[in-house]
Amino acid sequence: QVQLVESGGGEVQPGGSLRLSCVASGFTFSRVVMCWVRQAPGKGLEWVSHIDLTGKTTDYDVTVKGRFTISSVNAENTLDLQMNNLKPESNALYDCAQCYKASFVSLVSERGSGTQVTVSP
Numbered sequence: 001q002v003q004l005v006e007s008g009g010g011e012v013q014p015g016g017s018l019r020l021s022c023v024a025s026g027f028t029f030s031r032v033v034m035c036w037v038r039q040a041p042g043k044g045l046e047w048v049s050h051i052d053l054t055g056k057t058t059d060y061d062v063t064v065k066g067r068f069t070i071s072s073v074n075a076e077n078t079l080d081l082q083m084n085n086l087k088p089e090s091n092a093l094y095d096c097a098q099c100y101k102a103s104f105v106s107l108v109s110e111r112g113s114g115t116q117v118t119v120s121p
Contacts, residue, residue, distance in 0.1 A: 002026040004096050004112030011118040016086050020115055022079040022096030027109075029053060030074040035099035036081045037111065038092035047105045048094070049081065059103055063089070086119045093117075 008020040020036070035050035049060045049070040058070050069082040079096050095111035 002098070002109045004109070006094065006096055006112045006115040009094060009115030009117045011120065012086055013121060014087055014119055016119070017082070017084045018086065018117060020081040020083065020094055020096075020117075022081075022112060024077045024079065024096070027098070029072075029077040032098050032108070033101045034072065034079045034096060035107075036070060036079075036094055036096055037099075037105055037107070038090075038094045038117075040089075040092040043092075045105050046092070047099075047103065050099050050101060050103075051079070052101055059101075061103070083117070086117070088119050090117055090119050 003025045004022055006022045030053050033050055033052045036048040037045055038048055039045050051058045051070045067085045071080045093114040093116050095114045097107045097111045098109035100106035
């Protein structure tokens, strides 16, 4: 059974940083593509970034490129998202999931319960 548990969210001021983590279990972590997605209040699900854990190749939405960094520790089944220079438009519930290798929402698995990121002055 796939389980994904996100953590690391919180409230920061614009320009601040947060590091999100996702601990995965129930599947062979190192052989899949994992992604971060987010959903702001009243909006649809948005793809943020993905990493192909076989070769560690990554991709980012243009709105976060240069500010967010996705990484993983395969031996620990952990996926991270370092978020720097956060902006108010980053306010959302962030989830990790298994994904297809695409630059849009393309989930293979259910999402975790999510971790809330709030950016406010």
